[in-house]
Amino acid sequence: MPGSFRFFSSLGPLLIAIGTCSVLVCIVILITGGFVIDTGFLYLSALRWQRPFVFAGAAWILAALAYRQRGGLAEGVASLEPWLGQHSTALAVVISAAAAGAGIAFGTYAASGAxxxxxxxxxxxxxxxxxxxxxxxxxxxxxxxxxxxxxxxxxxxxxxxxxxxxxxxxxxxxxxxxxxAFGEWAPFVVVPLFGALAVFCSYAIGARLHSRTAGIVAAILLATSPVFLFQVVQPMSDVPATALWALALMLALRASSNAVLASGFAAGCALATRPNLLPLALVLAAISVGWPQRVISSPRHAFHLLRSLALGAMPPLLGLLLLQSHAYGNPLASGYGNFSDYFSLATVGTNIGDYARKLIRGEAPVICLALLSSVALAVARLRTHAPAGAITSSTLLVPAIRIAAIVAAALLVCYLPYGVYPDWSYLRFLLPAFPVAFVVVGSLVTSSCSTLPRPARGLTLLVAMTMACSVNVEVARNEQAFNLxxxxxxxxxxxxxxxxxxxxxxxxxxxxxxxxxxxxxxxxxxxxxxxxxxxxxxxxxxxxxxxxxxxxxxxxxxxxxxxxxxxxxxxxxxxxxxxxxxxxxxxxxxxxxxxxxxxxxxxxxxxxx
Structure with a gap:
């Protein structure tokens, strides 16, 4: 009996995993109506909530029995939060692969439109x-x-x-x-691969600015963002530009000479993809010399880092200038035509309201997460008083918020005067700001969950993210992302x-x-x-x-x-x-x-x- 009991007790973590996954699957089915995964060699369907509900109940009851001599079920559930942090990199890889898989599985594979x-x-x-x-x-x-x-x-x-x-x-x-070189089909896979890169860089930025858990939240929010899913299935430049800027930002945050050099190359490729996003290069320059995380580097060191950034950006930018010179007769000319044909201050007011409506329509779950987490943090702060100078969750939020704010400002400078495009899908113009914006949301969600009792933290985070991501996928489906x-x-x-x-x-x-x-x-x-x-x-x-x-x-x-x-x-x-x-x-x-x-x-x- 003692040996049998010890064996049963050792199944506690597995039972908690089964119970948690069953609860999450049940939530997904209730929100989306169910799902089918068919990869040819693997077929998995979940269309009714009753079966995972029964599995969840049975698993939790058995887990409670398994943990009755080990601190109770609450102690077992409390292990979910550290598990997420310990396996965050592997989870980020899986989420990134899933993003690429969605782009490949639902890709248009068509040279369509303009x-x-x-x-x-x-x-x-x-x-x-x-x-x-x-x-x-x-x-x-x-x-x-x-x-x-x-x-x-x-x-x-x-x-x-x-x-x-x-x-x-x-x-x-x-x-x-x-x-x-791999075949005629290969160009249509490039954007999904860039999608995977964007998702993983979101995780890395979140891990650098706040915590690994915040990075995971940022990655899953980007991977399920409706406009991201709408674009990752099409051979267009929005997702690649997002991935390249996220890669450049991730490398710039490392602040070493080699990393900044690589950051410059990524930024140069991003500018060759979307030249109108030049203001983001100024943001990158500020980050590469230490803003806003650290004390700004000494003038000499800052110059060395900025030189590395410029040297890295030079090859792709020289290539861009040479191609533009050959095609348009002027290295600074654009294939889009005259600047005045597309940009006008008269569109700024209209676009402010237009982009706000697009964000509410496409990213409502993320907005709700940010608002609810902010309220929870504010309430927790009123109840507790941290000593002066102590590093709190609010303190850790500051760098991410500053970077997100300046990236968003730079993008709005680029796109508020840039025509008026009423269709929801033109929210894609703001995609380069999504990785760091979702890092802020991930930081808020993670920080607010940390104010809860230990047993509730991991499970609350998983349930909240499952609900938000399920709604995201449903919005993407309604916007025809999977029907394109x-x-x-x-x-x-x-x-x-x-x-x-x-x-x-x-x-x-x-x-x-x-x-x-x-x-x-x-x-x-x-x-x-x-x-x-x-x-x-x-x-x-x-x-x-x-x-x-x-x-x-x-x-x-x-x-x-x-x-x-x-x-x-x-x-x-x-x-x-x-x-x-x-x-x-x-x-x-x-x-x-x-x-x-x-x-x-x-x-x-x-x-x-």
Missing amino acids: DAAGYVSQSELLASARVVLDEPLARLVEWPDATWAFSPLGYRPGTTAGTIVPAYPPGLPVFMAVSR RRYEARYRTVGRYLDAVLPRSAVVLSAQESASVHYYTHLPVLRWEFLRVSPDEAVATLTSLRRTPVLLVEDWEAADLRARFPASTLVALDWPARADVGSDTRVRLYYPGDRDRPSAVVTDRFGQY
Whole structure:
């Protein structure tokens, strides 16, 4: 009996783990309605709360029996908090891998729209050691602004007639170009890998500024942030820019010469990805010399650190300047155009309210956690009086709050005057501030939990985080983050279909599909929104040049096309399409020559895949 009892007693930690996990799974099911994990070799589903509820009850009862001679169940539950700290790095790795896994599992794998297709197409261009594309048709036609018309989304006219160049910064495309050594699919995995880096750096920053537990909270909040999940599945620059700035900040906090040198390189890559975030480099410079954690370094040491930061940033920045000089004729020019076209002080007031609404819509659980934790800390502070000069949880919060405040201020300087974008997903502009902002929230949550009795700390933290993260995932699902793969598939399906059926003499008149068609088919595209002649004249001219013009129109574009060219007969699109692709959004392919013989047309009809 004594041996059997000792064995049963040794199962106490395992029973507490089972009971805790069952409670957390029950919470997830109640909030989200359940989940299914299917990785091919592993299938796991949890759709009803009753079973984990029973498991939790049984595990807690058995755990209470196992601990009755070891200080009681409370003593066993109290071990949850130190366990989190002891295994924090492993947990951070798992959370980071899960973030990458979400991006890979739900990734769009499509060169879609303007941004995604622009980055992926530019990576293909760079992989072939080119920056400029020649489009001879733009020199053969006599239309006004012909080169603009032959520039697909994500491109703009080059410095010489008949050439087009990418409009986006080269930072992300360079990483994608390198990844192409592994295959055509590899560029679509780059962003999920950057997502994992951003999550792990959030943990490391939190561990550096406050505690490992705060770092874990920051990591899980970023990994489940709705806008982060919305972006990590798309080949766009928001998540890579966030990861690179987080990496630069993490390294700068180490304050050694080598770390600051590496921080500079990461910052240079971040600027090559998003050059408009230059104010963040000033924040990084201040942090690298000791602000706000330590006494500012001596002038000589500070100069040495700043020199290391600048030297590290130099290679990627020189690469950026060289590419911009080659593409735009000026190293300081941007593919986006003139500064005044995008920035205006008149938008500041509107954007303040707009971003506030986006934050409430997308990050309400995080806001609630921060507010509740702040109230709990304030109440605890009123009840206890720390000796003067003592290091308290409030004292440890100060550096993280200062850094988060100045990073947020720098980002707002960049984006408050930058146009007005009502769609919720444009909260992505503020993503580079999320890692350190979530470190502040993690510090608040961890500090407030530390004011509770020991047995309640770890379990309260886990329950609070499970509730917040479950709501986050549900918000992401409602915002279609996990449905983008199906919705964006039409670009890939249409592009591959056209590559298979169109002759090499084809010229595709399109707008929304122009970038994806250009990437998948490598055929010339003619964007009708920049066309300064009627489509009828454009088709006649291209036909005279022995080209085969076709029209590719998404269903919602038809009305805009007719409104732009009211005198055109072609834009009536009153003959059968050669292809009708998609479900949510229908994409139709028209041959102008079919207008005179509609009965001979057979329409290919299929969904997106």
